[in-house]
Amino acid sequence: MALFERLTRQSVLRNYLRDARRIVAEPAHYLQRKRLASELSPPPLTIPKELGFVITEPKVIPGLQELQALLRSLAERKFGEIDFKAFDAGVKQGSVKPFYFNLIDRKDVIENPQMLTFALSLPMLSIVSRYSKVLPELSHMGIFCSGLDTGSNEVKPRGTQVLHWDNHDLGHIKFFNFLDDVGENDGPLTVLPAEKSWWLRKKTGRRFGTWPVRDDAEFYRYFSEKDLLPIIGTAGTVAFVDTTRCLHFGSRTRGTGRRRTFVLHYTKFADYSESRTKLYQDFNLATSPECRAAVSLDRFGEVAYRLV
Ligand SMILES: O=C(O)CCC(=O)C(=O)O
Numbered sequence: 093m094a095l096f097e098r099l100t101r102q103s104v105l106r107n108y109l110r111d112a113r114r115i116v117a118e119p120a121h122y123l124q125r126k127r128l129a130s131e132l133s134p135p136p137l138t139i140p141k142e143l144g145f146v147i148t149e150p151k152v153i154p155g156l157q158e159l160q161a162l163l164r165s166l167a168e169r170k171f172g173e174i175d176f177k178a179f180d181a182g183v184k185q186g187s188v189k190p191f192y193f194n195l196i197d198r199k200d201v202i203e204n205p206q207m208l209t210f211a212l213s214l215p216m217l218s219i220v221s222r223y224s225k226v227l228p229e230l231s232h233m234g235i236f237c238s239g240l241d242t243g244s245n246e247v248k249p250r251g252t253q254v255l256h257w258d259n260h261d262l263g264h265i266k267f268f269n270f271l272d273d274v275g276e277n278d279g280p281l282t283v284l285p286a287e288k289s290w291w292l293r294k295k296t297g298r299r300f301g302t303w304p305v306r307d308d309a310e311f312y313r314y315f316s317e318k319d320l321l322p323i324i325g326t327a328g329t330v331a332f333v334d335t336t337r338c339l340h341f342g343s344r345t346r347g348t349g350r351r352r353t354f355v356l357h358y359t360k361f362a363d364y365s366e367s368r369t370k371l372y373q374d375f376n377l378a379t380s381p382e383c384r385a386a387v388s389l390d391r392f393g394e395v396a397y398r399l400v
Pocket residue numbers: 192238252253258266280281335340341342343344
């Protein structure tokens with residue numbers, strides 16, 4: 093890969109500097125987030141630092157079981173309503189990933205405010221805060237679908253199907269909640285624990301640049317299949333993953349495999365991505381005052397749901 097690309101596109105230093113600039117611009121705000129994090133009650137679940145991820149059942153997280161029926165029926169309805177013309181146009185333009193796309197839009201978030209209320213609930217914020225040592229900013233919400241692009245299993249992995257680290261800021265914790273049973277063929281999110289991922293980065297010259305591991309062969313020079321953990325389980329299964337520290341891929345569906353997942357992104361700074369509201373893409377909640385107005389916020393939610 094060209095040196096220039098290494099230094100700019102996947103530069104850890106650039107992320108450090110960007111985050112440092114954000115802190116320096118509003119130091120009191122950042123300190124307030126630190127303080128709020130320390131005021132939260134102990135979390136119902138801990139993300140071990142050395143692993144960078146945790147997998148659990150929905151009953152462990154207050155409020156999640158009650159949300160399952162709503163999430164599944166919304167996923168089912170939106171799946172049935174896919175506008176294939178718009179979908180194909182997005183794929184052609186390169187703005188929609190056919191192997192991993194979002195079924196919901198801002199209207200769905202506004203009409204189903206329980207999703208946001210859950211995302212900003214104290215137990216959820218405390219799980220992430222305990223790990224990150226700062227109150228996170230909620231950036232994205234989606235119901236992601238993999239496995240619609242029949243035949244994708246025959247092509248070479250691309251995009252997020254390739255082993256990669258997320259590279260938007262210094263702490264990106266994602267919450268995944270399966271809305272279908274997920275087995276080996278359903279393109280499970282597959283992770284390498286954080287400490288092993290860091291070892292691989294050092295070994296392969298990626299200390300300051302997290303460009304993807306484009307060819308699995310590079311990975312298998314150092315590790316074997318048993319080091320990679322496919323997150324599989326019955327509908328309801330939950331995972332929190334630090335996708336900036338854990339090498340990962342997903343959506344390598346096989347045959348008729350399919351997966352729908354409720355996903356939340358908690359970031360250090362929610363303004364890392366621009367506002368995008370096109371169908372089937374990720375969209376940033378932090379750029380949507382309408383979504384924010386759909387829920388009542390306590391003093392933690394006020395700060396965690398920051399408009400940018
Ligand atoms: O589950 C997938 O398809 C991969 C998603 C991914 O890379 C991510 O959420 O960071």
